[in-house]
Amino acid sequence: MKRATRVAIVAIVLFFNLLFVFFHLRNIFTVFDIVGASIEGYIPRPVKIGQDRAVVIPHLKTEDISWVEGFLPDWQSYIYSVDDPDAKLHTPNKGHESIVYLTYIIDNYDKLPSISAFLHAHQNGWWDAWHTDVAGHDNVVSLNTLNLDFVQEQGYVNLRCALKPGCALSDVSPNAHINPEIWMQVFGNDTAMPAEIGATCCAQFAVSKLQILQRKKEEYIHYRDWVLQTPLPDRESGRVMEYLWHIIFGRNAMHCPEPNQCYCDVYGMCDQ
Numbered sequence: 001m002k003r004a005t006r007v008a009i010v011a012i013v014l015f016f017n018l019l020f021v022f023f024h025l026r027n028i029f030t031v032f033d034i035v036g037a038s039i040e041g042y043i044p045r046p047v048k049i050g051q052d053r054a055v056v057i058p059h060l061k062t063e064d065i066s067w068v069e070g071f072l073p074d075w076q077s078y079i080y081s082v083d084d085p086d087a088k089l090h091t092p093n094k095g096h097e098s099i100v101y102l103t104y105i106i107d108n109y110d111k112l113p114s115i116s117a118f119l120h121a122h123q124n125g126w127w128d129a130w131h132t133d134v135a136g137h138d139n140v141v142s143l144n145t146l147n148l149d150f151v152q153e154q155g156y157v158n159l160r161c162a163l164k165p166g167c168a169l170s171d172v173s174p175n176a177h178i179n180p181e182i183w184m185q186v187f188g189n190d191t192a193m194p195a196e197i198g199a200t201c202c203a204q205f206a207v208s209k210l211q212i213l214q215r216k217k218e219e220y221i222h223y224r225d226w227v228l229q230t231p232l233p234d235r236e237s238g239r240v241m242e243y244l245w246h247i248i249f250g251r252n253a254m255h256c257p258e259p260n261q262c263y264c265d266v267y268g269m270c271d272q
């Protein structure tokens with residue numbers, strides 16, 4: 001085979017690979033997700049008396065979480081290390097963020113604030129925080145513009161409004177991470193596994209105190225025990241919980257609010 005022919009074949013293969021990646025990314029991320037928006041000039045939402053609130057964040061020692069204290073001084077912060085047993089708050093590194101979220105609920109069950117927000121350790125940026133679909137993909141903007149009244153009214157609010165991934169037909173029927181055996185291990189035999197389970201990714205949400213208390217403390221202990229004891233690896237057990245949070249906190253198995261209405265209700269972005 002001549003060199004020119006080989007080069008042409010390689011170029012064609014690379015072209016189609018890049019084309020595949022482009023359409024795959026376009027399928028996952030909305031235009032708003034990719035482009036984001038400038039955070040300049042955003043206006044924090046006023047907070048009413050009685051809306052005490054906490055932010056819960058798992059992190060590795062290598063992750064910078066100084067932004068929490070610097071930009072969210074009005075939020076109580078519960079920052080758990082998953083790889084430093086000497087940290088004031090720490091857990092094993094299992095189930096991604098779920099082990100921290102559940103530990104916070106269990107440890108604070110009798111003294112919860114009105115609203116608890118559960119976030120990842122990264123503040124912003126498309127690469128790390130592409131799933132944070134507010135201006136600049138910035139969790140500071142997300143919390144400071146979050147409609148706390150709506151959280152208390154709904155009980156549970158996913159902080160991501162874009163439907164992909166998590167709510168596409170291929171994601172929910174069947175859900176790739178949950179099967180009847182796992183469902184029974186987590187929830188027991190009281191309810192049958194729904195035919196479809198879907199919610200927008202990626203395990204960042206806010207919950208009211210009243211909604212958390214709809215379940216007994218022992219239930220959250222059971223969920224944490226499942227995370228710790230399941231033979232599923234860290235990533236996969238975390239994915240299971242990612243698509244169960246909305247059910248745990250009282251929403252239907254298919255919880256996929258219309259994006260424009262979601263942006264309006266959750267963040268006051270009513271002209272998207």
